[in-house]
Amino acid sequence: MYIVTAEEMYEIDRYAIEHGGIDGKILMENAGRAIAERIIKQEASYQSAAVLAGGGNNGGDGFVIARYLQQSGFEVKVFQLVPDQKLTSEALYHKKLFINHHGGVETDINVEMLRKDLPYYQLVIDAILGIGVKGAIRPNIKPFISLLNECNQKIISVDIPSGLPANESVQIDTAVKADHTYIVEAPKQSLFTEWGFPYYGEWEIVSIGVPKQAYHRKSFARRWERDDVIATLRKRDTFSHKGSHGKGVVIGGQQMMPGSVTLTASAALRAGAGLLTVATVKDNISIIAHKCTEAMYHVLEEQDGTIKENDVTPFRTFDGAAIGMGMGRDPVTAKFTQRLIHDLDIPVIVDADGLHHLKPILNKVGKRNYPLIITPHYGEMAMLTEYTIDRIKLSPMAIAKEFARKYQLYVVLKGKFTIITSPDGKQTVSDTGNAGLAKGGTGDVLSGVILAMVMQHSSHLEALCNACYIHGASADMRVKTGRNTEIDMLASDVIDGLSHVFHTLF
Numbered sequence: 254m255y256i257v258t259a260e261e262m263y264e265i266d267r268y269a270i271e272h273g274g275i276d277g278k279i280l281m282e283n284a285g286r287a288i289a290e291r292i293i294k295q296e297a298s299y300q301s302a303a304v305l306a307g308g309g310n311n312g313g314d315g316f317v318i319a320r321y322l323q324q325s326g327f328e329v330k331v332f333q334l335v336p337d338q339k340l341t342s343e344a345l346y347h348k349k350l351f352i353n354h355h356g357g358v359e360t361d362i363n364v365e366m367l368r369k370d371l372p373y374y375q376l377v378i379d380a381i382l383g384i385g386v387k388g389a390i391r392p393n394i395k396p397f398i399s400l401l402n403e404c405n406q407k408i409i410s411v412d413i414p415s416g417l418p419a420n421e422s423v424q425i426d427t428a429v430k431a432d433h434t435y436i437v438e439a440p441k442q443s444l445f446t447e448w449g450f451p452y453y454g455e456w457e458i459v460s461i462g463v464p465k466q467a468y469h470r471k472s473f474a475r476r477w478e479r480d481d482v483i484a485t486l487r488k489r490d491t492f493s494h495k496g497s498h499g500k501g502v503v504i505g506g507q508q509m510m511p512g513s514v515t516l517t518a519s520a521a522l523r524a525g526a527g528l529l530t531v532a533t534v535k536d537n538i539s540i541i542a543h544k545c546t547e548a549m550y551h552v553l554e555e556q557d558g559t560i561k562e563n564d565v566t567p568f569r570t571f572d573g574a575a576i577g578m579g580m581g582r583d584p585v586t587a588k589f590t591q592r593l594i595h596d597l598d599i600p601v602i603v604d605a606d607g608l609h610h611l612k613p614i615l616n617k618v619g620k621r622n623y624p625l626i627i628t629p630h631y632g633e634m635a636m637l638t639e640y641t642i643d644r645i646k647l648s649p650m651a652i653a654k655e656f657a658r659k660y661q662l663y664v665v666l667k668g669k670f671t672i673i674t675s676p677d678g679k680q681t682v683s684d685t686g687n688a689g690l691a692k693g694g695t696g697d698v699l700s701g702v703i704l705a706m707v708m709q710h711s712s713h714l715e716a717l718c719n720a721c722y723i724h725g726a727s728a729d730m731r732v733k734t735g736r737n738t739e740i741d742m743l744a745s746d747v748i749d750g751l752s753h754v755f756h757t758l759f
């Protein structure tokens with residue numbers, strides 16, 4: 254599934270019109286009919302609907318929906334919020350069709366009139382504004398949006414809740430809080446943002462007959478889904494041996510923090526790593542070994558429990574390294590971490606405290622021959638970029654892309670919607686997972702899954718996408734099957750859940 258900006262959606266529509274030869278009125282017909290058919294099927298208990306139509310093509314979709322709902326026996330009225338002169342030619346065409354089919358349209362209405370009329374209808378279809386909304390919502394429209402947010406009926410938005418920006422980086426003024434949104438053709442960026450998502454309610458996509466080639470012309474962002482995982486996750490070869498699945502090393506864990514590396518190591522093994530070594534301070538080893546019998550160990554030189562300068566040569570023999578968990582931010586550790594990041598010619602994943610050590614050498618890491626993968630949450634991204642967390646939440650895709658391109662690294666920006674960006678700017682969003690993951694240790698688990706996946710895939714981007722999907726799916730599975738709730742789930746439960754996820758994928 255592609256994720257588009259408003260401009261990209263218009264490009265795709267244009268391609269369908271200019272190259273596919275599908276007239277804009279037909280695209281509108283397809284959109285409206287597809288949405289009406291879903292409503293008729295899914296909202297079978299409803300018999301009446303008020304359609305609120307704006308002047309753009311979103312309003313045009315509304316007229317088509319009204320015609321099909323009426324044909325199927327719904328009592329329907331369209332409330333046209335702007336005069337005919339404001340209607341696009343396609344919307345006007347479909348208004349006329351609706352009227353030819355004896356459809357009822359109210360014009361010249363104000364909010365007070367609508368407030369009185371609305372209770373007669375069981376469903377409210379929001380076709381006021383689509384992806385063409387620009388700037389602050391104007392006073393002729395704003396009160397209608399507020400009215401919808403006050404009313405008790407089920408609100409179904411067409412393409413996007415009216416008033417909500419399609420793109421990230423745009424502040425919301427006022428927007429409809431939909432119960433259900435039928436998204437036309439492809440989800441818009443705002444669906445996968447913390448600020449936009451709550452407005453959509455339940456959501457689903459309707460296709461409108463755009464030729465597939467419209468999506469081949471550039472690299473659109475994508476949502477990573479179960480089918481993508483199944484298509485790219487490598488099955489184990491019957492004749493493979495432990496060396497075939499990657500020999501990984503987890504480097505971290507100062508004396509007071511053995512838990513993080515334990516979680517990373519256990520997760521890497523559960524996610525399929527062939528061999529796994531933990532490089533940490535001596536006193537941690539018996540604690541980790543107690544929890545993770547399968548790991549091997551490399552003792553790091555320390556100073557009062559803190560990792561100090563060590564030789565990086567032994568780590569060159571591994572297929573991948575995860576660095577930084579429970580490592581602490583002591584300057585003594587910084588030098589060692591920076592040399593690991595700079596010198597190791599294997600894929601390196603940097604998380605947690607490692608990110609703090611990485612920051613001063615960001616300008617040098619682009620020259621690495623092997624991929625560098627960073628896995629910051631929003632707070633760590635703020636530390637790395639010096640944008641505020643709120644600024645990152647407003648434009649997560651743009652900021653992650655800017656950062657990945659500038660420093661030539663892979664960024665896994667962790668959140669409810671984890672955004673994975675490659676150094677060339679390709680982006681995917683993984684939206685598995687739940688609030689149970691908002692707990693210490695789950696990031697360490699993700700780093701372990703990433704380490705295992707990176708060693709087992711030829712495409713780094715696919716490895717990262719699969720890791721994020723599987724990690725979130727494990728949390729979802731734990732809750733869905735009643736083993737945990739979002740409240741009590743622990744990072745170690747997510748490791749236990751991996752097995753169940755792999756079962757469902759193969």
Ligand SMILES: NC(=O)C1=CN([C@@H]2O[C@H](COP(=O)(O)OP(=O)(O)OC[C@H]3O[C@@H](n4cnc5c(N)ncnc54)[C@H](OP(=O)(O)O)[C@@H]3O)[C@@H](O)[C@H]2O)[C@@H](O)CC1
Binds near residue numbers: 314339388389411
């Ligand atoms: N072929 C296609 O493209 C297809 C498109 N499709 C559908 O079309 C939708 C996009 O249609 P669109 O481009 O016409 O824009 P749309 O969202 O209806 O908004 C424009 C209207 O809003 C108004 N307006 C703007 N800002 C405002 C504000 N701040 N406050 C108040 N008003 C404001 C603006 O007024 P104006 O500035 O012109 O005075 C104009 O009247 C898309 O979401 C999908 O549903 C499908 O049918 C499939 C084929």
Ligand SMILES: [K+]
Binds near residue numbers: 379382411413
């Ligand atoms: K809408």
